[in-house]
Amino acid sequence: MRKYHFSFCLGALVLIIFTSTSWKPIDSRPQIQQELTPYVDSLYHNYMKDIYLTADLDSAGLGEDVFEKALTGFYNLKSMGTVNQKSILTIADFDQESAKKRLYIIDIDQKKLLLNTWVAHGQNSGGDKPNHFSNTINSNQSSLGFYLTGEIYYGKHGKSLKLDGMDAGFNNNARARAIVVHGADYVCQQTIDQLGRLGRSQGCPAVSSNLAEKVIATIAEKTVLFINKSEESYKSKFLNESLAAVEALSQQDILASQLD
Secondary structure, eight states, X not given: OHHHHHHHHHHHHHHHTTTOOSSSOOSOOOHHHHHHHHHHHHHHHHHHHXXXXXXXXXXXXXXXXXXXXXXXXXXXXXXXXXXXXXXXXXEEETTSOXXXXXXXXXXXXXXXXXXXXXXXXXXXXXXXXXXXXXXSTTXXXXXXXXEEEEEEEEETTEEEEEEEEOSTTTTTTHHHHTOEEEEETTSSHHHHHHHSSOOOBSSOOOEETTTHHHHHHHHTTTOEEEEEOTTSOOOOTTOOHHHHHHHHHHHTTHHHHHTO
């Protein structure tokens, strides 16, 4: 009986993913969605909240709404089969000033914050707090959205990590723009003390030179990076809550355990 109910719910929920591709769910859902969605949404929200609190992300300064958005994209991308099994989610929260440690590397399965540190934004995106974003080559601005980490290579900044932008119109020119994760001497407390902010990159999410190797080793090999700015008119097909709920709850066997 348990397997029957689980298969029914999972199969029914798959139908939902074609009705909602934005952050806010639409009103014209099929009847089966109206019946199942509140229950599944509640399970997914509880699952998300548990990770958020267990990893102490609130204490580290990451907003719950930002984490929920990032986690939703993480599971949308995971459903495509392109994400590494390491279950690593990295969030660069540009709602925060650069002087704050606004980069979060999270192990989703372990519900653990692995690293919380500084990350720079593009020099044409703003001073201490970025307000301008671009997908254009030579703009020297940061680009919002979801990325998958690519190959490790050695360039002018030493060990670096290529990024593939997954959001068309927002960051899909990352390769052409050479937007990568790399170490930079201007990402440090001394620069903050001198300037009142971090130094800025040419659009790359640059990290401290002292931590670059650790960051790159942790997030390499097709893990998800999300660059957030809540006030911007950012939209993504990866912010599909229904698909995220199906992927997350089925992977964790939460639906089956609840229906036992």
